[in-house]
Amino acid sequence: xxxxxxxxxxxxxxxxxxxxxxxxxxxxxxxxxxxxxxxxxxxxxxxxxxxxxxxxxxxxxxxxxxxxxxxxxxxxxxxxxxxxxxxxxxxxxxxxxxxxxxxxxxxxxxxxxxxxxxxxxxxxxxxxxxxxxxxxxxxxxxxxxxxxxxxxxxxxxxxxxxxxxxxxxxxxxxxxxxxxxxxxxxxxxxxxxxxxxxxxxxxxxx
Numbered sequence: 001x002x003x004x005x006x007x008x009x010x011x012x013x014x015x016x017x018x019x020x021x022x023x024x025x026x027x028x029x030x031x032x033x034x035x036x037x038x039x040x041x042x043x044x045x046x047x048x049x050x051x052x053x054x055x056x057x058x059x060x061x062x063x064x065x066x067x068x069x070x071x072x073x074x075x076x077x078x079x080x081x082x083x084x085x086x087x088x089x090x091x092x093x094x095x096x097x098x099x100x101x102x103x104x105x106x107x108x109x110x111x112x113x114x115x116x117x118x119x120x121x122x123x124x125x126x127x128x129x130x131x132x133x134x135x136x137x138x139x140x141x142x143x144x145x146x147x148x149x150x151x152x153x154x155x156x157x158x159x160x161x162x163x164x165x166x167x168x169x170x171x172x173x174x175x176x177x178x179x180x181x182x183x184x185x186x187x188x189x190x191x192x193x194x195x196x197x198x199x200x201x202x203x204x205x206x
Contacts, residue, residue: 003165003168003169003172005157005160006148006153006156006157006172006175006176006198007110007113007147007148007157007198007199010147010148010198010199010201011035011079011080011108011147011199011201012035012038014108014145014147014201015035015038015039015106016038016039016040018038018039018040018041018106018203019039019040019041020039020040020041020043020074020075020104021041021042021043021074022042022043022044022073022074022075022100023043023044023046023072023073023074023075024039024043024044024045024046024073024074024075024076024077025045025046025048025068025072025073025075025076025077025098026045026046026047026048026076026077026078026079027048027062027076027077027078027081027091027095028048028049028062028078028079028080028081028084029045029047029048029049029056029077029079030047030049030054030055030056031047031055031056031057032055033047033079035079039077043074043075045077046058046073048060048062050062062081062085062090062091062094063085063086063087063090063091064087064090065090065094066094066097066098068098069098070097070098071097071098071099071100071101071103072098072100073098073099073100073103074099074100074103074104075099075103075104075105075106076095076098076099076103076104076105076106077106077107078091078095078105078106078107078108079107079108080108080109080110080199081107082107082109082123082125083109083110083121083122083123083124083125084118084119084120084121084122085122086120086122088123088133089133089136089137092105092133092134092136092137092139093137095137096137096138096139096206099206100206101206102205102206103205103206104203104204104205104206105134105139105202105203105204105205105206106202106203107201107202108147108199108200108201108202109124109125109130109199109200109202110124110198110199111124111125111126111196111197111198111199111200112124112148112154112157112158112196112197112198112199113157113198113199114157114158114161125200127144127146127200130142130144130200130202131144134202134204138206139204139205139206140204140205140206141204141205142202142203142204142205143202143203143204144200144201144202145200145201145202146194146197146199146200147197147198147199147200147201148197148198148199149179149183149193149194149196149197149198150175150176150178150179150180150182150183150193151179151182151189151192151193151196152174152175152176152178152179152182153175153176153179153198154196154198155175156171156172156175157198159171160172179193
């Protein structure tokens with residue numbers, strides 16, 4: 001049984017609600033990235049990775065100038081990648097450059113999440129930081145959503161790696177049920193948990 005993390009479940013729900021036509025560049029993805037199938041619309045996805053062993057269309061370092069002509073893509077996708085990029089300003093600037101006019105930058109980043117490699121892990125971004133980063137590079141119509149809200153979801157996210165699969169399934173669903181109940185009926189709980197999301201899902205327009 002494959003059990004995704006709560007943050008990944010939430011990211012996949014957001015991707016399932018998108019419809020994109022045209023060309024998409026996936027930064028940090030690979031040819032077998034399962035989330036590609038979730039995005040609706042008539043499009044072609046080109047994948048980029050720093051390591052060819054992952055299986056991708058293009059191999060280059062997204063901390064440097066992209067070997068791609070300007071205004072080439074209708075959308076750029078980046079799922080849980082920016083936290084691994086030290087020179088993130090370059091990545092955002094280059095993303096803006098290669099997007100067509102009215103193109104969109106779609107990405108997800110963790111916030112309350114354990115340190116993880118691939119090959120390194122540098123940052124956690126707040127809502128304010130994300131908005132400033134994007135506006136600095138001329139993105140507009142920025143929509144930032146908190147995903148994975150709840151103290152019990154946070155506890156699950158932090159501790160589930162230590163559990164066997166059958167306990168993980170029970171722990172996850174119990175955590176989600178408790179958070180859903182508390183979030184619905186207690187304003188104070190809503191206010192607290194909005195400050196500690198598991199991550200953010202962002203759509204910004206050129």
